[in-house]
Amino acid sequence: MKIIVIGCGKVGRKIVEELCDENNDVTVIDLKKQVVSDVTSSFDAMGVVGNGTNHLVLKEANIENTDLLIAVTQSDELNLLCCLIAKKAGNCSTIARVRNPMYNNDISYIKEELGLTMTINPEEAAATEIARILRFPSANKIETFAKGKVELLKFTVDSKSIMLGNSLEEFASKLSSNVLICAIERGEDVFIPNGQFVFMENDIVTIVGSPKDAKNFFKKLGIKTHSVKNAFLVGGGKIAYYLSKNLLSMGIKVKIFERNRERCEELSELLPEAVIINADATDKEVLREEGLEGSAESFVALTGIDEANIFLSLYAKKKSKAKVVTKINRVEDNDIVNDFNLGSVISPKLLTAEYILRYVRAKQNTIGSNVETLYRIIENKAEALEFHICEGAPVIGIPLEKLRLKDNLIIASVNHKGKIITPNGQTLINVGDTVVVVTTQKNLNDIKDILL
Known part of the structure; x- marks a missing residue:
């Protein structure tokens, strides 16, 4: 496919990398010459320096023959305008990143009126992913297929698991279950297992099955399957807002730690059912006083600093029995982060790239x-x-x-x-x-x- 990506920040760069890996014909547009040069020298992509709302710039990028335009600049309004002009100039499919919560209620109307193919809100997507995990805290990751009728779940084999030391064949004969074990992560290696594969501690196992069968599988393993009753969120940004709305609607109690007083006041108005604490949660005494060690069933690190999120999560894992979820921004550090064994790690940038790649794959296939x-x-x-x-x-x-x-x-x-x-x-x-x-x-x- 011929694809134009406008905006080459971290998200745009990741999208370009994924699309080039899939052998798409990619052209990038950015205002900064050095940014365009860096991207085109790193990936098999063409580059145009300029404003993505400028018709001449779009023409130089060959908008007339483009199948898809993706706008992921820092400005929601600029992204929407890029898509609108591209639709008129080239009649291509368009995807816009729209992050501001103020547009959330009207996004369907905006999408329809501007003829957008898709809008993506990375923070909302991350919040949805985290909420799904907290509904089933024994899993590290949950994805759905067949409109929710099939689930893919990942979990870690711990030191007490009945899976330890058994081959897949032996384990299947001992524990009759209607799910399929389809992938194993062990360190940096990935296996599609056969019957002779033997499970070890800290293996990350991926299973596929219906929600009912998956729940029965975990019960037979002696793993809890109920959702958490409360959540400690550190950081009061956009993800915390979207996640809190989701969790509160599920009857889960929410406590948000945010050190900016003005943001705390905003959150108090937006989320009257949540408990908002104006404090720096990197101070361990604050978390201890608020009951991390005793009552917390889940802990989500959502600050804007990856290192802070990692250390907070490691502390929560050590001091509590809470389900821990960690937000990571720098996707290039994923291999290092995995070494910390944090459990569930969420990257809004990776989610955005994944959503777009799904659409591109589906659009490519017609036979x-x-x-x-x-x-x-x-x-x-x-x-x-x-x-x-x-x-x-x-x-x-x-x-x-x-x-x-x-x-x-x-x-x-x-x-x-x-x-x-x-x-x-x-x-x-x-x-x-x-x-x-x-x-x-x-x-x-x-x-x-x-x-x-």
């Missing part, structure tokens, strides 16, 4: 089977993809055991007319089904790409 959903379950190492099976797909009507699948790939779930099937060797795929595939293979654009 055989479309990618309906895409999740990067392990950064740059493994993906979960949901394919819609159309007429002519080469997997139709053939038992899975007879399909010649590529290595490091597993068919994790089949949705047949609303019935969720955990597949075995005899399972057949039919027209109209949606199929979830988990793999370390890259650039799977069609269901035929899973075959040798």
Whole structure:
């Protein structure tokens, strides 16, 4: 696809990296010459220096032949204007980053009136992700497929787990369950396991199944499945606001620690049901006095400083039994952050890039089977993809055991007319089904790409 990205900050740069990795034809636009030069020298992308709202600049970027324009500058208004002008100049699909909560209630109207294909609010997306995790605190990460009928969950094998020392085959015979274990992270390595794979402490396991089956699986493992009753949020920014609204609507008590007094007053008006504490939560005494060690069931570090979030989370893990979630901004430090074993780590920038990549993948595919959903379950190492099976797909009507699948790939779930099937060797795929595939293979654009 021919794609223009306007705005080459951290989010824009990450989007360009992902799109170039997928072999898209990418052109970037930014006001700063050095920024454009850095991006074009780092990735296989063209660059134009200028204002993305300028018709001549868009023309230089070949807007007339562009399939998609993505506007992710620091200004919501500028992003919307870029999309509006691009729509008139090139009649392409448009995606705008819109972050300000003041636009939230009117976003559907704005999207419709401006003809936007999609709007993305990274902070709201991060809040939704965190709320999903706090509803099921035993999981490190939760994603959904088939309109919520299938869930992908990640959890860590602890020192008391009945999985320890067992092969996948042995474990499956001991614990009968209707979920599929489809990926394992061990340090920097990722495995698509076979029956002989043996579980070790601190392995991060990815499972796929229906919400009911996933809940039963965790119960059999002796892991709690109820949502948290309260949440300690450190930092009162946009994510804290969106997350608090979400949690309060679920009946979860919220306590926000924010050191800026003026912001505390704003939050008190916006979130009258939440407890707002004007204090610096990096002071351990503050957290202790407010009950971190005794009553906190979840702790979410949301300050604007990654290092502070990491240390706060490590302290909360040491001093409490709370479910800990850590926000990280610098995506380039993800490998280092994983070494801290923080559990659930959320990056708004990665989420934004992932949302856009999902859309691009779905738009690219028109023959055989479309990618309906895409999740990067392990950064740059493994993906979960949901394919819609159309007429002519080469997997139709053939038992899975007879399909010649590529290595490091597993068919994790089949949705047949609303019935969720955990597949075995005899399972057949039919027209109209949606199929979830988990793999370390890259650039799977069609269901035929899973075959040798």
